[in-house]
Structures are given as C-alpha cells and as structure tokens.
Amino acid sequence: xxxxxxxxxxxxxxxxxxGVPALSALLQAHxxxxxxxxxxxxxxxxxxxxxxxRKGFLGKVKRTSVLEHYGLKTLLYGTLLPGPDIGLKARExxxxxxxxxxxxxxxxxxxxxxxxxxxxxxPQWTRQHLQRAAQRYQAIFGNPARLHGAAGWQMNDSALxxxxxxxxxxxxxxxxxxxFLPVLAxxxxxxxxxxxxxxxxxxxxxxxxxDERTVASHLLALTREEAPTGHVFTLHAxxxxxRLAHVLDELLQGWKAQGYRLQGMAGFGAQLDTLALxxxxxxxxxxxxxxxxxxxxxxxx
Ligand SMILES: [Zn+2]
Numbered sequence: 001x002x003x004x005x006x007x008x009x010x011x012x013x014x015x016x017x018x019g020v021p022a023l024s025a026l027l028q029a030h031x032x033x034x035x036x037x038x039x040x041x042x043x044x045x046x047x048x049x050x051x052x053x054r055k056g057f058l059g060k061v062k063r064t065s066v067l068e069h070y071g072l073k074t075l076l077y078g079t080l081l082p083g084p085d086i087g088l089k090a091r092e093x094x095x096x097x098x099x100x101x102x103x104x105x106x107x108x109x110x111x112x113x114x115x116x117x118x119x120x121x122x123p124q125w126t127r128q129h130l131q132r133a134a135q136r137y138q139a140i141f142g143n144p145a146r147l148h149g150a151a152g153w154q155m156n157d158s159a160l161x162x163x164x165x166x167x168x169x170x171x172x173x174x175x176x177x178x179x180f181l182p183v184l185a186x187x188x189x190x191x192x193x194x195x196x197x198x199x200x201x202x203x204x205x206x207x208x209x210x211d212e213r214t215v216a217s218h219l220l221a222l223t224r225e226e227a228p229t230g231h232v233f234t235l236h237a238x239x240x241x242x243r244l245a246h247v248l249d250e251l252l253q254g255w256k257a258q259g260y261r262l263q264g265m266a267g268f269g270a271q272l273d274t275l276a277l278x279x280x281x282x283x284x285x286x287x288x289x290x291x292x293x294x295x296x297x298x299x300x301x
Contacts (some may be wrong), residue, residue: 019241105147202241203289
C-alpha cells in the first residue's frame with residue numbers, strides 16, 4: 001500500500017489551543033493517523049516581525065495573509081506582550097492528542113530562537129535548547145520523546161548528535177526525496193530521517209497562480225504517481241487547523257482515493273527497512289516559495 005506520513009508542526013499558543021483540537025477532530029473523522037510536533041516553551045512569534053526586513057517575507061505575508069492566520073496578539077508575543085509558555089498553558093490539549101491515539105513529538109522549545117539561531121549556535125546552546133524541550137515533553141506526556149521535527153527545518157550537527165545519543169526513533173528535520181540515515185560530521189550515522197517530500201500549503205499559495213480552491217488538486221497531482229518510498233507532508237496547526245481546514249479535508253479525501261495509507265512518522269517508519277536506507281548528509285539549501293535557507297537531503301554517499 002502507498003504510504004504517506006502526516007507531520008503537524010505546531011508553532012504557537014493559538015495554534016495549540018485552537019488549531020490542534022480542530023485538526024484532531026478532522027483527522028479522527030477521516031480515521032487517519034498523524035504526528036503532532038509541539039513547541040513546548042515560550043511563544044515569541046512576535047519577534048519574527050524582524051523577518052519583515054528579510055527578502056521574500058513581505059511577499060509571503062501578502063500571499064498567505066499572516067495577520068489573518070496568526071492573529072494580532074500572536075504577532076505581539078515576545079515584543080509588546082510577554083511570550084506565554086505554551087507547554088504550561090496548553091498541556092491538557094497536548095495530552096488529549098496522545099489520549100486520542102495520535103503520535104506526539106518535539107518541534108522545539110522556542111521556535112523563533114531555534115529558527116533564527118541554531119545554524120550558528122554552539123553545541124552547548126543547542127543541547128540546552130533540546131534538553132529543555134525534552135524535559136518539558138517528559139513532564140507533559142510522562143514518557144520520553146522519540147520523534148523530532150526541527151522548527152523551520154533548521155538544524156546543526158550537534159542537534160543531530162543529540163537526537164541520536166538520546167535514542168530518538170524517527171526525525172524529520174529537513175526537506176528531501178526519501179527516508180535516509182544522516183551522516184554526521186564525524187562520519188557516524190544518526191537517527192533515521194524522514195524528510196518532508198511535498199511542498200507545504202504556505203509555499204504553494206500565491207505561487208503558480210494557486211489559491212485556496214486550486215491548491216489541493218495541485219498537490220494531489222504531485223502524489224498521483226507511485227512514490228516507491230512514500231511521501232511526507234508537513235502541515236501547520238496555524239493554517240490547516242484553522243482557516244485552511246477545508247483544503248486539508250480535500251487533501252485527505254484525495255489521498256485516500258489515491259490509495260494512500262495516512263499515518264504518523266513512527267507508523268510510516270515502521271514500514272521501512274532501516275538497514276537498507278541510503279546514507280546522506282544534511283546540507284543547507286532552499287525550496288521554492290520559502291524565504292531563506294533550510295536543511296535539505298544531500299546525495300547518497
Ligand atoms: Zn514550525
């Protein structure tokens with residue numbers, strides 16, 4: 001059977017409180033699995049406002065109406081308003097997701113700090129950030145995290161080392177074409193990577209003349225052909241959980257009709273022969289529709 005992993009990035013307090021329950025209900029109605037990856041510490045989304053000065057961000061604001069998706073309050077967190085602690089304020093919502101039978105994992109501690117800082121961060125800063133997220137995850141769920149998907153697809157080598165030594169089962173920290181074993185800087189192999197293979201809705205909207213009515217059929221055309229190693233699709237609680245829920249509904253129907261089994265990262269990974277996965281390094285790259293650089297899968301070594 002064709003395999004498609006649904007990976008849900010939860011970036012903000014509002015996305016956790018409002019987007020996550022809505023997504024959980026929609027996925028249950030479709031009887032499909034998914035992995036929810038949580039931001040477990042402070043919501044400093046407002047600090048992203050400095051990205052306005054970065055090339056490409058203004059276009060994205062216009063295309064995806066950031067204000068409408070995130071809400072004014074969210075955009076002020078960490079600037080004019082103090083950033084609320086998502087893991088403290090929304091722990092019940094997070095627990096309910098696990099109770100409902102979905103997979104859960106770590107997205108980040110502080111999304112903005114990680115996204116803007118990890119590429120140049122010291123090993124000490126990186127480990128401390130990951131440890132905070134891991135401790136909070138354990139406090140909320142009562143067991144250690146085994147799944148990780150990096151905020152903004154930003155990583156560094158010590159983060160990959162940490163995930164490996166801490167015994168994570170599956171990670172989805174980059175963009176790419178198929179699952180692989182990451183080659184670390186010292187030549188050893190890290191925790192298996194399940195890269196995001198498909199474009200996200202916010203990357204597609206406003207590009208190629210796509211809008212909310214046509215974007216689902218564009219994505220479904222990309223998954224029509226057989227992909228031997230399956231697909232990984234990344235959703236955002238702030239988008240598909242709120243205003244773009246109708247697009248997700250269309251996608252889930254379409255993927256089921258195409259014969260895909262929709263599940264979380266661990267369910268998807270369990271179908272793979274880990275020893276037979278290619279060995280690839282993570283590199284810095286770009287993807288169409290997203291400003292700045294992110295981690296991408298390198299060629300097999
Ligand atoms: Zn994110």
